[in-house]
Amino acid sequence: xxxxxxxxxxxxxxxxxxxxxxxxxxxxxxxxxxxxxxxxxxxxxxxxxxxxxxxxxxxxxxxxxxxxxxxxxxxxxxxxxxxxxxxxxxxxxxxxxxxxxxxxxxxxxxxxxxxxxxxxxxxxxxxxxxxxxxxxxxxxxxxxxxxxxxxxxxxxxxxxxxxxxxxxxxxxx
Numbered sequence: 001x002x003x004x005x006x007x008x009x010x011x012x013x014x015x016x017x018x019x020x021x022x023x024x025x026x027x028x029x030x031x032x033x034x035x036x037x038x039x040x041x042x043x044x045x046x047x048x049x050x051x052x053x054x055x056x057x058x059x060x061x062x063x064x065x066x067x068x069x070x071x072x073x074x075x076x077x078x079x080x081x082x083x084x085x086x087x088x089x090x091x092x093x094x095x096x097x098x099x100x101x102x103x104x105x106x107x108x109x110x111x112x113x114x115x116x117x118x119x120x121x122x123x124x125x126x127x128x129x130x131x132x133x134x135x136x137x138x139x140x141x142x143x144x145x146x147x148x149x150x151x152x153x154x155x156x157x158x159x160x161x162x163x164x165x166x167x168x169x170x171x172x173x
């Protein structure tokens with residue numbers, strides 16, 4: 001069995017179990033050493049799976065169920081209101097992206113999911129550590145927002161639209 005196939009099966013096995021799966025049991029099941037399993041888990045994590053090691057074995061943290069990208073525009077004064085509109089409804093602002101005419105796509109990771117993180121972010125900007133990325137594209141920018149479900153994302157989209165932040169893209173039809 002190839003390493004890639006073994007890692008795919010490890011992910012399936014961990015997903016299918018209600019209880020943590022021990023590294024020793026995985027090693028025995030695939031006829032490899034415990035160290036090979038540790039290396040496999042590291043590669044699986046690098047591939048984007050949120051595997052957690054507990055004292056009883058490995059578990060797979062449930063992935064975020066829904067993700068959506070919103071194109072928005074607002075002033076600096078409205079930045080806090082925009083972010084609160086998302087996190088107060090249960091969303092996490094994963095990133096901010098812009099499309100610059102010269103530099104192309106620029107993106108910064110945010111991972112803002114609480115008012116505390118919003119306050120920290122705004123304080124960093126206030127102290128002059130940086131300015132909002134949106135300022136180099138006339139306020140236009142994108143956020144990838146994650147949430148537990150599509151309904152939450154629908155509520156966030158509605159709130160952003162109601163407040164005038166959401167840029168509605170016209171259909172070409």
